[in-house]
Amino acid sequence: MRALPTPHEFVAPGCRVTAVACNDDHCSAAFSLPRSRPEVVVWRADDETTSYVAPESRTVTALALPPENCATVAVGGGDDGLFAIVDGRARRLAIKCGEAPGCCACDASGAAVAAGVGKVLEVANTLDGRKIVSFEGHRGRITGCAFREGGGPFVATCSEDRSFRVWDLEGRCCAVESSVLCAPALTCLAFAEDGRVAVAAADGRAWVWRTRDGGCREDVAVDLGSSKRSSEEAKDDDAVYPLALGFDGATLHVAASSMTLAVDLVSREVAATRGLDAAAAASVAGARCCRALAFEATVVAGVLAAGPSNVEAGPLSFFATHAVPDASPLRKDLALRKAEKKVLAAYDNQKKAPRPKKGALVDKPITFHSRIKSSGYGPGKAQKKQARAPPPPPRREAAVLSGPPHVHQPQHDGPVDTDKRSVVHAVFAPDARSIAVATVGGPPVVVRTPVAKYKNTDLARCALGVDDATHVDISRCGGYIIASGGTVAPQIFPAPGATTRHVDAPACRLPSGASGFRFYYLDRFVVGPDGGNVVLDAVALDSNPDRCRAKRVHRFSSDAQRVECVACLNDRYSPLIVAAASDRAVRVLDAAAGRCAREIVDAHARPPHALAAPRSSENDVFASAAVDGVVALWDLRSQNAVARFSAHACRRDPTTIAFSPCMRYLATGSEDKAAYVYDVRRAGAAEDAVWKCRGARETVACVAFSPLHPQLATAGFDGFLRFYTCAD
Structure with a gap:
């Protein structure tokens, strides 16, 4: 920057610059003079100066x-x-x-x-x-x-x-x-x-x-x-x-x-x-800057240098409507492309024998049967036309809760398994016909719902063939379950059928990872923590479990020692991933760009252990919880928490959180043997915006909302599943 030529009468003692302005070609400054009206000076590109007496008196x-x-x-x-x-x-x-x-x-x-x-x-x-x-x-x-x-x-x-x-x-x-x-x-x-x-x-x-x-x-x-x-x-x-x-x-x-x-x-x-x-x-106008010095009547101006750029220009992808870039990690999924499908279809058609047209003569010898009235030359017995299969039932939409789900349904209570192991995580299937739960010291269990229908039967539950998994998640199609945590790498199991009692072998295994893996991007990927990083694995889920495969495609690195948990959207294409780490920071990851888009430092007083994302990308909010006794509600449009909930007790044992499908309520577990339901729209209101779901005998460690019914499921250290619904 250089000093602009100032008229000598404005350099006298007592003169000062009170305001400046600039555009691409000109600079201007207002000078306050001791014993006269203020004047406005305009500098052009060739340093030509023009002065105007302002009508202001001071x-x-x-x-x-x-x-x-x-x-x-x-x-x-x-x-x-x-x-x-x-x-x-x-x-x-x-x-x-x-x-x-x-x-x-x-x-x-x-x-x-x-x-x-x-x-x-x-x-x-x-x-x-x-x-x-x-x-x-x-x-x-x-x-x-x-x-x-x-x-x-x-x-x-x-x-x-x-x-x-x-x-x-x-x-x-x-x-x-x-x-x-x-x-x-x-x-x-x-x-x-x-x-x-x-x-x-x-x-x-x-x-x-x-x-x-x-x-x-x-x-x-x-x-x-x-x-x-x-x-x-x-x-x-x-x-x-x-x-x-x-x-x-x-x-x-x-x-x-x-x-x-x-x-x-x-x-x-x-x-x-x-x-x-x-x-x-x-x-500042574009790249041109004009500054008025504080201690002398001098104006400096110049062209500013551009900032460094290491990434292709563009806004955050989860706020944009354009297509995913070609170099994005989301382009590395294992789904078949159109060209591959065309080649495979052509190969399959070559191996198939051509079908004869209806009514055409078949070049085969005529066989006479003594027990058949027809000699073989006439039309055979007319076959009955098979009835068409009934159309599939329409897909049910998520029910909007008419009130907080705090009314206990004791007819559905029951232990997760015969050993009554402590439950640390639970999630509903997309069709709400089962709940996958992770237990301490035992295999994950799939509990079929409604529990009252299958209670005291051999079909009430189905165990998966892995021990000591602390986190489970179900794919959007409902056909696969990923279990992570413990001493083994994350594994993807086929979901059990209606009469299956035990699933022994996984469909595929991931290279490495810690507890907290989730399905992502309409089941095309799985994402989860791996030490201090968040890893993205592309998966191909086939109807035949033997054809399932996985491949690691990207790694989001961070300075944290350990990533505690992640949250993402799986019901639609959304590049948004949220991760919480041991350094008490919450990071918003942009999967389309393959980088960290935002870092919220000191989100909690202690490292966050649970995250909850909405079911729809239309809501730009997510929630985090830590053992400091606070559940924070965040908005992607703001750097600070928009609401904090602290009526529950969470000072020792980690508990999970969950949004209702209608995004009106936020549920969390608690150490006082109850689950708490907060009204998101009345954050910071009186106690009438908080409801307790009582009935547990130990700490309630996990909560889950049904995607189709107005129902809340809770489980905890007593090993029992409990269900709650609305008052009406």
């Missing part, structure tokens, strides 16, 4: 330039109101400010100006000076505003109430409203042409959100203070206080008080330029 607190060359040169505001410099003349607008505006912006045509005056956003016409509209809704002072790049009737604002909003000028309403993002106030904002909104907070954190159809999704969340310092003179206590933001393709430029930063929106890497003089104000 100080210009906000300044903005139009993105393109037009009749409007600059807009700004101060204690006396808003003004615009049009055709070389500065004139007031018809908006009187009760307090000095903290920010302002100009649209692409230069015909409209928006300014944040306290908690109100004022929009005026720069050509005739009349007021267009006022927007109210923020609960704190507006600190940043910006028109949408490239035009469009939208203005974005951020405020000290720690939220941002997008306003529709045509509809005269608020189009998008975010939740509270963090504890400190938001300081600056940028609005891209594709609808992305970048905001930064006073603690040095920045977010990029995608706004569409009245909603917003968090795309990027970075901590600017964690960037590597390129200057050895920088002190350890240097704070990153963002002053301005600007989009430049896949890079977000940040102008801070004593540095500039470039954030790669793909790899989330932050490159910092240190050693700059302290700035009181800054402005």
Whole structure:
């Protein structure tokens, strides 16, 4: 960056720069003079300087330039109101400010100006000076505003109430409203042409959100203070206080008080330029930055360098609608491609004998039978036409719970096995006709439901041929069960039939892995922990168990010593994987890109041991639990937990958690011999939003919701399965 030539009359003692602005070609600054009106100076690309006397009597607190060359040169505001410099003349607008505006912006045509005056956003016409509209809704002072790049009737604002909003000028309403993002106030904002909104907070954190159809999704969340310092003179206590933001393709430029930063929106890497003089104000337009020094009347400007990029440009895949990249790990599944199917079909057709057409003569000798009335020449006895098979029953949708499932159904209670071993994990089959449970010191057991129908019969349960598995999961098709944990590698077993009592041999074995493997991506993969990594294995599940095979295709590495558990979606194609590790962090993995998309540090006071993902990718939430007695509810659009539940007791024994199919309730086990059901929509409410499912004699270690019926199953250290339903 270099210092712009400043007129000598503005370098006198007492002069200072109060606001700056820039676009791709020009830079501008407002100078406060000791005994005269403030002036606005505009620098062009050839360093040609033009000065305009502002109509303000004291100080210009906000300044903005139009993105393109037009009749409007600059807009700004101060204690006396808003003004615009049009055709070389500065004139007031018809908006009187009760307090000095903290920010302002100009649209692409230069015909409209928006300014944040306290908690109100004022929009005026720069050509005739009349007021267009006022927007109210923020609960704190507006600190940043910006028109949408490239035009469009939208203005974005951020405020000290720690939220941002997008306003529709045509509809005269608020189009998008975010939740509270963090504890400190938001300081600056940028609005891209594709609808992305970048905001930064006073603690040095920045977010990029995608706004569409009245909603917003968090795309990027970075901590600017964690960037590597390129200057050895920088002190350890240097704070990153963002002053301005600007989009430049896949890079977000940040102008801070004593540095500039470039954030790669793909790899989330932050490159910092240190050693700059302290700035009181800054402005960023694309890759161009303008800074006003804090202790002298000097303005510096320059072009910022782009941030590092190690990954192909693009947003997070689970927020995008485009196809999976060709180099993605999800392209390495073992499913047959169309070309392979065509070759196999041609090979099968060659081996089959051609069938004669109906009514055609068959070249075979005629055989006369004495016991058959027909001589062989006439038509034989007409065969009865077989009736068509009845159509398959329609697929049942998940039942919406009419209330919390806390009413006990004692007729379905029963031990998991004859030895009454402790149960540590349970999961329903997709058709709700069985429950797979993992026991301590014994084989996994498949319990057929309804339990009252099979109680005291030989078909009540079926054991799998592996000992000491602590986690089980059932495929989406219901034909296979994966058992993991213990001393052996994860194994995939064929699901038992209606009369099967024991499944001895697995269909295939995985190379390695710990407890917690799950089916993923419509049964095309299995994912699970393996030491400090999360491994992705492609599987081919065939109707014939002898043809099943597995192949390791990707490994998500981390700095943690051990990955405790994973959660993923298997009912549809979703690249989202969530993993919890021993370093108390929760990581959001993007399987399409093959990398970690986000890391939530210190998610719990102790390492999380359980995760729960929704059944549908339409819900961008997941839950985590730890032995600190807290179940946290997370939203992918936010870096912080949106809710925490702590009415249950979990200080010693790990317990599982589960969402109801309707996403209204969240169930968890507890050490006080009960299961707890929380109302997700009433998080933080009184005790009437929590229900206890009593009846157990020991710790309730696992819970599972039925995918088709309004029913909750619980099991624990007493070795019994118990079922609960709604009151009505």
